[in-house]
Amino acid sequence: ALALKDTNGRESDRLEPTARAAELDPLKYVQQTMRKLDSRSSACIDVMGNASRHSNPSRRQSITATGAKELAGDMEVREFITTNFLAQTNPSTTFQTIHALAGFKLRARAMKHPSPTKKKMDSIAALFDGPFAESTQGLLRTTASWDFDAYALAEPTQDHALLYTANYLLTKEGVCETFNIPERTLLNFLKQVESSYHAVPYHNRNHVADVVQASVYLLHCGIREELSALDVLALIVAATAHDMGHPGQNNGYLIATGSPLAILYNDKSVLENHHCAQLFALLQQPSCDIFASLDSSQRCHVRKMIISMILGTDMAGHFAKVEHLKALLENDGADLSNPDTRLFILEVVLHAADISNPCRNEQISAAWNDRVTEEFYQQGDLEKENNIPVSKFFDREQPNPNKCQMGFMTFIVQPLYSALGELLSIEEPLDNLEQGMQRVAQRVAADSASPEKIRTAAAAMPHS
Numbered sequence: 001a002l003a004l005k006d007t008n009g010r011e012s013d014r015l016e017p018t019a020r021a022a023e024l025d026p027l028k029y030v031q032q033t034m035r036k037l038d039s040r041s042s043a044c045i046d047v048m049g050n051a052s053r054h055s056n057p058s059r060r061q062s063i064t065a066t067g068a069k070e071l072a073g074d075m076e077v078r079e080f081i082t083t084n085f086l087a088q089t090n091p092s093t094t095f096q097t098i099h100a101l102a103g104f105k106l107r108a109r110a111m112k113h114p115s116p117t118k119k120k121m122d123s124i125a126a127l128f129d130g131p132f133a134e135s136t137q138g139l140l141r142t143t144a145s146w147d148f149d150a151y152a153l154a155e156p157t158q159d160h161a162l163l164y165t166a167n168y169l170l171t172k173e174g175v176c177e178t179f180n181i182p183e184r185t186l187l188n189f190l191k192q193v194e195s196s197y198h199a200v201p202y203h204n205r206n207h208v209a210d211v212v213q214a215s216v217y218l219l220h221c222g223i224r225e226e227l228s229a230l231d232v233l234a235l236i237v238a239a240t241a242h243d244m245g246h247p248g249q250n251n252g253y254l255i256a257t258g259s260p261l262a263i264l265y266n267d268k269s270v271l272e273n274h275h276c277a278q279l280f281a282l283l284q285q286p287s288c289d290i291f292a293s294l295d296s297s298q299r300c301h302v303r304k305m306i307i308s309m310i311l312g313t314d315m316a317g318h319f320a321k322v323e324h325l326k327a328l329l330e331n332d333g334a335d336l337s338n339p340d341t342r343l344f345i346l347e348v349v350l351h352a353a354d355i356s357n358p359c360r361n362e363q364i365s366a367a368w369n370d371r372v373t374e375e376f377y378q379q380g381d382l383e384k385e386n387n388i389p390v391s392k393f394f395d396r397e398q399p400n401p402n403k404c405q406m407g408f409m410t411f412i413v414q415p416l417y418s419a420l421g422e423l424l425s426i427e428e429p430l431d432n433l434e435q436g437m438q439r440v441a442q443r444v445a446a447d448s449a450s451p452e453k454i455r456t457a458a459a460a461m462p463h464s
Contacts, residue, residue: 076400077407079392083252085318085412140168143213144220146428149364150209161209162197163190166240169216175233180293189288193240196278200248202368202375210368212239214353221424223345226336230298234305235346237290239353241279242310246271249379251316256388269314276310305343312347313354318412321351325419334423345423352420358409358436359417359429365436373401402443409437 139153143165154161167190170176176186197205215235219227247254251270254262265273280303282288291299312321325348328334328341336342357368380394393404414433421430 074403074407076392076403077411080404080407081411083391084250085315136164140164143169143172143216146217146359146432147361147364148210148213148217150206150213151367153209154206159205160194162194162205162212162240163187165209165212166190166193166236169212170233170236173216173229173232173236175229175236178229179233179291181290185288185290185292189282189290190240192282192285192288193244193279196244196282198246198248200246200375201378202372203243203246203248207368207371208240208243211242211350211353211356212236214356215239215350218349218353218420218424218426221426223336223424227342227346230302231305231342231346234302235309235350237279237302238306238309239350241306242275242313242350242354243271244275244278246275248375249382250391251314252391253379253383257386269311269316272311272314276307279306279310305346308343309347309350312351315412318351318416321348322415322419325416329419329422348416348420352416355413355416356429358405358413359426359433361432362436362439365432369401369405373404376404400447402440402447406437406440406444409433409440 136153136156139149139156142148150161150165153164157164167186170181170186175181194205197203197208216232219232219235224232251262253259254270255267259270261274262270283291286292291302294302324344328344334341334345336345357365357372359365360368376391376394377396377399380390380396383390383394393400414437417426417430417433420426
């Protein structure tokens with residue numbers, strides 16, 4: 001567990017609950033976290049109402065305390081949270097012998113994302129040739145806005161939103177010039193990273209373009225000037241590579257099925273370790289080595305930062321990260337001149353960008369929610385095929401997407417963004433989240449009144 005140092009260099013006991021989190025029973029830890037959140041506001045764990053930097057906190061009093069307690073007591077929500085956002089693995093869903101794994105079906109994924117085009121991209125300038133050049137440039141300029149839509153950019157760029165977004169922001173932030181990254185090397189690198197993403201409903205190259213944009217946007221909400229060019233380079237590269245080779249199933253599934261990756265990484269941050277390994281294997285190719293101009297000290301430092309940031313996207317560490325952030329901000333704020341603090345804040349920024357979908361506007365947020373729900377259902381289909389327990393909310397035959405979304409927004413996204421709002425000026429994401437929680441709460445109430453509506457809506461969803 002992460003720990004703070006007091007002025008005498010001794011470990012502070014302010015983070016004791018976080019440090020002991022891994023020792024707690026998962027259900028008890030979630031209960032404890034929910035009680036802490038619930039006690040901070042009468043508005044359904046709505047701690048954002050106490051953020052002093054916001055001018056109109058009463059607007060955040062959006063969900064009733066009664067509704068919060070009902071949600072906190074919902075066993076389906078609890079199971080979803082404890083299964084996906086705590087480090088412990090449920091022994092009942094983990095198979096103990098190789099013999100028991102013999103019959104599992106692992107869905108094969110093509111190593112390259114299908115592309116509808118053979119557009120020649122042998123130079124950065126060539127990216128902006130053709131009839132869609134003007135619309136592409138216009139969409140790239142929206143990277144400065146929280147209304148950025150990666151899928152809108154995917155259309156004129158012929159499914160290369162990640163390549164365009166990462167190239168644009170690396171150039172705009174000045175790191176290509178600062179570190180003398182050759183145009184050809186950058187293009188080779190981005191093309192290879194992009195090709196590593198599979199055609200799954202959610203964890204695909206467009207999700208990553210979204211995360212790259214959100215990461216840089218958050219930097220510009222209050223801390224960009226305190227960061228070095230190397231910090232920014234590390235963050236953008238980490239965001240670009242943070243889901244390389246994602247198969248569309250989560251760590252729990254890979255562990256339960258004894259996948260080769262789970263065996264390789266000893267069930268610890270399986271996917272996150274895989275993403276890091278793929279990135280640094282790629283960087284060993286001279287034609288893709290965008291760090292070639294860095295000296296040995298810089299290369300070691302940027303590697304440390306990237307590994308820390310990508311491993312920090314493991315959802316199993318979410319609660320500890322939130323508790324650490326809150327303790328850090330309560331203990332005289334975040335001193336970004338401290339290298340360890342700066343790295344932790346960069347971890348938080350990437351993690352916040354990775355779960356930012358509920359903080360987008362209504363249209364964009366709803367589209368992302370549909371995609372992640374379908375990916376959940378596809379994993380649930382595989383779990384049924386393999387005769388293992390279906391993860392909560394992953395069964396398309398017993399759908400409850402609104403309750404799943406409400407649990408995620410209330411207990412995962414809101415506490416993180418509320419704490420981050422004490423460091424960054426993120427009024428628009430917080431406003432969107434509050435409004436989204438109101439909409440989803442209304443749908444949850446409607447679902448409770450008419451369960452048949454849930455099944456009808458789920459049946460209407462397109463299957464990828």
